[in-house]
Amino acid sequence: MDMKATAKKLGLKERYACMTRGLDWETSYQPMDKVYPFDKFEGIRIHDWDKWEDPFRLTMDAYWKYQGEKEKKLYAVIDAFAQNNGHLNVTDARYLNAVKLFIQAVSPLEYMAHRGFAHVGRQFRGAGARVACQMQAVDELRHAQTQIHTISNYNKYYNGMHSWRDWYENVWYLSVPKSFFDDAITAGPFEYIVAVSFAFEYVLTNLLFVPFMSGAAYNGDMSTVTFGFSAQSDESRHMTLGLEAIKFLLEQDAANVPIVQGWLDKWFWRGYRLLTLVGMMMDYMLPKRVMSWKEAWEIYAEQNGGALFKDLARYGIRLPMGWEQACKEKDHISHQAWGTFYNYTGAAAFHTWIPGQDEMAWLSEKYPDSFDKLYRPRLEHWDAQEKAGNRFYNRTLPMLCTTCTIPMLFTEPDDPTKICYRHSEYKGNQYHFCSDGCKHIFDNEPEKYVQALLPPHQIFKGRNFKPGVDPGAPGFDPLAAVLDFYGVEVGRDNFDFKGSEDQKNFAQWSGKGADPGQSR
Amino acid sequence: MSTVFIAFQANEDTRPIVNAILRDNPGAVLEEAPALVKINAEGRLTVRRETVEEELGRPFNLQEMHVNLITITGNIEEDDDQFTLTWAH
């Protein structure tokens, strides 16, 4: 009987090298540039792909093992949630509107991220980068699926979650997340990875997943917090990929530095504008609040982002353009966004409301320099009007920023009483923007952004009516026709929370009463 | 000096990891929020496999952290025995 000596187990670094090196080859029947047609046109120079090193060194076998464990944990919670009517354990039914916004605006982005990483994972010449992107593509698909599964348990009982896939394609406020990813995925592979892995994932997603998911737990929504943290555990790896990608690009060639800086300027601003929705969710849509948008911004952007850019300064990278303005806006954007949805909740697939007195007191405390002076008067006026049977609904379509496609709701950086208007002329047409950041992005790539699909324009072009609808017919109601085209059920998905089906049902099923979280 | 941090889901799997981190990083500060624990440290934070194994009473693979990790910041240096986060610059 032969005694075989067992080979010594490979260490982490050797295992990673075995799984990511020597898997590729120089092609001979076809030129490499034809096999990889997209990784040079952006002007990025790569001299040695082997310098790409994944800090986690996660290999495919370990990946499947740990992802499988995460999935088992998550589905155990989802099953328990469904079996025990977990939906009745949330603080109050207003909270569910944050879940609606999540399935409408965030989950479709997870799917687009999956498509994006599948694409760039094919287009990079280096095997290490391809393996990392391939894992991320699988992660993102998992996120989309687990979010859909989790939220489907709420969809059985509540409005505003049934047609999220159709809404994402057409509804006015969902053009904001949609355009962010569509604009990133239609760029080259290096720009995509800087936009999504670095600017969005590394610099910004902590703001969404950490305080907001902790807030979901605080409001008794165990299933959302579970998928949120399960997704975020992958996100740690994605953020690391983003930082690795940036360092790799900057170390490969000095000529890459200005290109990368330009992308950082652009995608930081786009990502930050997109997060306006998150600020509003944190400050207004969580009945029990963990921290304000302003506090989260100070921790995760100012302190942590500051540390990151200090670390990158050695390569000649500076803070992104617009950083200073974003820091000034932290006192305002959540209030301005909530006011916007209060204006247009008649055309949205979730409800809005006026915060209760105790909630306004919290907002005053968290926003001493802005809330009482600027935002409380409008909320109190709307509240009084609503109680008198005259609830405010803005019935005229908003003007949008061409770049971020958000209504022009943002104010001048140094004067929060004035809307910020910026514009550019291009080939005899005018284009309008909410900020210097969005104008700058347009001015650099006007050929791209003249194609922006702005939902109010789509409506006036007649593109948002069902086939056979005649806008010239007597008594034609354009808003009703648009909502019908969107698939928004008028009187169920939209309008004020007060008097909504969700409010009535939750009160009856949970026994908590119609106003559990409000003292108004 | 910049702050590095690591955050985990608050559960029984992560308690020994958190204890190990607090033992090995004397300046580290524990911050608790609903459903999560976050540990902040100035400039540098290390997770040592051996310390986690002492806390846990069984062999531990550092990559098991992925299951309960929420977020991290800093540059990562990892091998079979330790996982370190730094802001060196």
Added chain:
Amino acid sequence: MPVKAIKPYEFAPQDALEHFHGKQLLYVGWDEHLMFCSPHTLPLAPEMPFAALVGEVLPAVYGYHPDFARIDWNTVEWLKSGQPWRPEMDKSLAGNGLRHKDVLRLRTPGLNGLQGSCN
């Protein structure tokens, strides 16, 4: 710095005048009245008299605000593309030189929102 692309890259703008069925877009904002969260998009006939914009269109847009009924239209200040501008009430929008996608802002001195809060 134009778009970097692998092929010639040129596409028609999405919101050119010809898409709007004979109307042109006019954006209107009312300064210091942020209760209306943003300026508005109005599709209007170029031949519409400016007086009809003031008398028939704007009341439906802004009438909800208690300040609106108090406006003295003789003292209203207009801005076009951020510059002071004076409309001629009896002329059409086109006759006033308003182009597709122009922005008009109105200022109402003395009326600056709920309790002067710019809301």
